[in-house]
Amino acid sequence: QSALTQPASVSGSPGQSVTISCTGTGSDIGGYNYVSWYQQYSGKAPKLMIYDVSSRPSGVSNRFSGSKSGNTASLTISGLQAEDEADYYCGSYTRGSTLVVFGGGTKLTVL
Amino acid sequence: EVQLVESGGGLVKPGGSLRLSCTASGFTFSNAWLTWVRQAPGKGLEWVGRIKSKTSRGTTDYAAPVKGRFTISRDDSTNTVSLQMNSLNTEDTALYYCTMGFCDSSRCRWDDAFDKWGQGTMVTVSS
Numbered sequence: 001q002s003a004l005t006q007p008a009s010v011s012g013s014p015g016q017s018v019t020i021s022c023t024g025t026g027s028d029i030g031g032y033n034y035v036s037w038y039q040q041y042s043g044k045a046p047k048l049m050i051y052d053v054s055s056r057p058s059g060v061s062n063r064f065s066g067s068k069s070g071n072t073a074s075l076t077i078s079g080l081q082a083e084d085e086a087d088y089y090c091g092s093y094t095r096g097s098t099l100v101v102f103g104g105g106t107k108l109t110v111l
Numbered sequence: 112e113v114q115l116v117e118s119g120g121g122l123v124k125p126g127g128s129l130r131l132s133c134t135a136s137g138f139t140f141s142n143a144w145l146t147w148v149r150q151a152p153g154k155g156l157e158w159v160g161r162i163k164s165k166t167s168r169g170t171t172d173y174a175a176p177v178k179g180r181f182t183i184s185r186d187d188s189t190n191t192v193s194l195q196m197n198s199l200n201t202e203d204t205a206l207y208y209c210t211m212g213f214c215d216s217s218r219c220r221w222d223d224a225f226d227k228w229g230q231g232t233m234v235t236v237s238s
Contacts, residue, residue, distance in 0.1 A: 034223035038156070045208060045231060046156065051224035089156050093223040098174045100146075100158040100222060 003028065003101035004090055011109040017078040020106045022090030023071060028101050030071035034093035037066055037075045039086045040105075046089065050075060077108070085110045113137040113227050115209045120232030123199055131194040131232055133209030140190040141165060144212065144221035147183065147194050149205035150231075159207070161222060162192060176202070199236045206231040 005023040012018040022029065022037075029035055035053045038046035048057055050066035053073065063078045073092070077084055090103040119131040133145065144167070147159040160173040162183040171183050182195040192209065209229040212221040 032223075034220075036224045038225075045228035046225070047228075048224060048226040051220060051226075057226055091156070091158075091223070091225075097172055097178065098158060099161065099172055102156040102158065105155040 003094070003098075004092060004103035006088075006090060006103035006106045008104070009107045009109065011111055012077075012080045013111045014080050014082065016080050017076060018080060018108065020075045020077075020088055020090075020108070022073045022075070022092075022103045024073075024092055024094075024101070025071055027096070028071075028092040028094035029068065029073050031095065032093045033068070035066065035068055035073040036091045037064075037073075038089045038091065040089065041086050049088075080110055082110050084108060113211075115211065115227055115229035117207065117209050117229040117232035120207065120234045122235045122237065124238055125200055125236055127199050127236070128195070128197045129199065129234060131196070131207055131234070133192045133194075133229060135190045135192070135209075135211075141187040144219075145183075145185065145192040146210050146212070146222075146225060148208045148210050148225070149203075149234075150208070151202075151205040154205075157205070159194070163221075196234070199234075201236050204234060204236045206233050 033053050037050035040046045053068045054066040065076045087105045089105045094101045114136045117133050123129050144163045146161040163170045180198045185192045208231045210225040211227040
């Protein structure tokens with residue numbers, strides 16, 4: 001069982017927006033603004049999409065945005081495209097010897 | 112171009128040991144903190160552990176499931192970080208990634224935003 005809770009799957013049609021939630025506790029998401037999101041295609045390494053809750057690395061489309069409220073972070077993908085179909089993982093810095101916790105992943109299907 | 116290349120994976124029996132390596136290029140390795148993340152087949156990402164730079168005392172931290180069994184070390188002369196895994200069990204079966212955060216004008220995100228990843232090396236623990 002992962003430390004952060006994500007829905008197993010979400011779906012949307014091209015052009016629509018989808019939001020993926022990531023729920024933690026006050027020791028991780030709620031305690032730090034160090035939430036990150038990763039996109040992973042099957043058989044490939046993860047790619048950083050969002051860091052510091054809502055910042056995008058250079059080269060990541062502005063269709064990807066992040067936010068946080070209390071112990072829950074969210075990734076929103078607007079203007080869905082077929083190429084967005086992938087697994088998405090949230091991550092957060094946390095207190096304790098395990099410095100980073102991840103969510104179990106959400107499979108995004110573009111209908 | 113930054114590159115992280117893992118090696119050393121393979122099949123090992125329960126109770127056995129294995130040593131993974133990650134060879135880096137394209138950046139000043141000695142300044143970097145390196146992290147190992149694993150992914151069991153069909154499962155999510157799991158943080159394994161991290162080693163700081165020598166200037167930060169080379170401090171290591173480990174996830175609870177591997178603490179006392181896994182050891183991370185680094186050799187700045189060869190730009191290599193290693194993961195020594197002992198007392199392996201079937202739950203350690205996973206693809207092991209070497210990964211790294213980054214610094215910008217604001218701060219260094221060694222422990223919370225991983226923007227460089229290797230291709231991974233597979234470890235299978237089975238009798």
